[in-house]
Amino acid sequence: MLLPAPRPPRLVGCTPEGDSQADALGACAARWHAYLASEVDMRIDPCDDMLVDTPDGREHYRLVGLKALELLADAMLLSGRTRPGRILDLPCGGGRVTRHLVRFFPEAEISVADVDEGKVEAVTRQFGVRPVAASADFTAPLGETFDLVFVGSLVTHFDEALYVRALDVLLGALAPGGVLVLTTTGRSWAAEAQGRDVEAGLRARAWWSPAATWLSRGRYRASGPRSAIEGRYARRGFGYVQVNSWTRLYGRSYGSSWASPSWLMRQVEHRPDIRILGFKERGFDHLLDALMLQRLA
Incomplete structure (x- = not known):
């Protein structure tokens, strides 16, 4: 039996009175x-x-x-x-x-x-x-x-x-x-981070050509930010990549996120x-x- 879809919540409480x-x-x-x-x-x-x-x-x-x-x-x-x-x-x-x-x-x-x-x-x-x-x-x-x-x-x-x-x-x-x-940071920031790889000539790894990827000496590898944006951000709307120097500084995972x-x-x-x-x-x-x-x- 199909369960009913959850109902969206109704806002509760009054809207606080403010100036006109x-x-x-x-x-x-x-x-x-x-x-x-x-x-x-x-x-x-x-x-x-x-x-x-x-x-x-x-x-x-x-x-x-x-x-x-x-x-x-x-x-x-x-x-x-x-x-x-x-x-x-x-x-x-x-x-x-x-x-x-x-x-x-x-x-x-x-x-x-x-x-x-x-x-x-x-x-x-x-x-x-x-x-x-x-x-x-x-x-x-x-x-x-x-x-x-x-x-x-x-x-x-x-x-x-x-x-x-x-x-x-x-x-x-x-x-x-x-x-x-x-x-x-939202879609504009994500597009800029993605664009930096494009401008640098970096492309994602080609699944059909591992040899070409190896011969290119990494030219086909996207950076961490672009990989996060084209992966999890593209699928779910949130992407994150850890920056190791910041993580060492703050003692916990710290980096760049896109929401x-x-x-x-x-x-x-x-x-x-x-x-x-x-x-x-x-x-x-x-x-x-x-x-x-x-x-x-």
């Missing part, structure tokens, strides 16, 4: 005006490894912070919630985004977390924010909740199991009505307490996608 669109637009505009009139602390701590110390590199570093604010403003407009009281920046790194958050949300309590305790110490000292303890492998909840959580390039380095576990912990850290902005929009939606569509606000491809640093989710009250 007109009021939300006005509130976001006021934040932007105040932010642009303020002075962002652009002193870079030596621990910050995201800075390329050239004039172009410093400008790019600054613009990445601005793109984060644009995503948060998008999320505020979509949710109508423009006055977050508690904000989390994870991972904070050396403060690439934090330095902008303290100017854009001067009235909010801003917290930071990172696997590198030295960076957390430097950021809390420089910007007056508070540290939050977070499990490096996301096996434990954060222990507190936030109205707004921004996650820069983090899950972009996780394998599938760790990615799913991290997403669950991050959603659990949302207060009722809280919003998560998660940046991730398609459809795979991402499958991870959250079974959650009746989570509302999908939006998905913005190449919304962060012109490279990463951004998924915006809200916890229902």
Whole structure:
């Protein structure tokens, strides 16, 4: 006997009350005006490894912070919630985004977390924010909740199991009505990684010609990223390749992942307490996608 197909879950709980669109637009505009009139602390701590110390590199570093604010403003407009009281920046790194958050949300309590305790110490000292303890492998909840959580390039380095576990912990850290902005690598990033092999003249191994593969001295071998993209990513929408140097540095598998929009939606569509606000491809640093989710009250 055929079993009935599972019914899609109905969203439970009420949509948190927020500003009207007109009021939300006005509130976001006021934040932007105040932010642009303020002075962002652009002193870079030596621990910050995201800075390329050239004039172009410093400008790019600054613009990445601005793109984060644009995503948060998008999320505020979509949710109508423009006055977050508690904000989390994870991972904070050396403060690439934090330095902008303290100017854009001067009235909010801003917290930071990172696997590198030295960076957390430097950021809390420089910007007056508070540290939050977070499990490096996301096996434990954060222990507190936030109205707004921004996650820069983090899950972009996780394998599938760790990615799913991290997403669950991050959603659990949302207060009722809280919003998560998660940046991730999607189909555009996957196409670029695949294209690098094509441009280099590398092709996948030909099943019918092992001799030609051997004689080519590896020219027919695709790189690890391309193999992952043309294999698991093509089949399931998620691909991962480990980077050994990063894995040794962090003491666990760490590399590059690719998550398609459809795979991402499958991870959250079974959650009746989570509302999908939006998905913005190449919304962060012109490279990463951004998924915006809200916890229902």
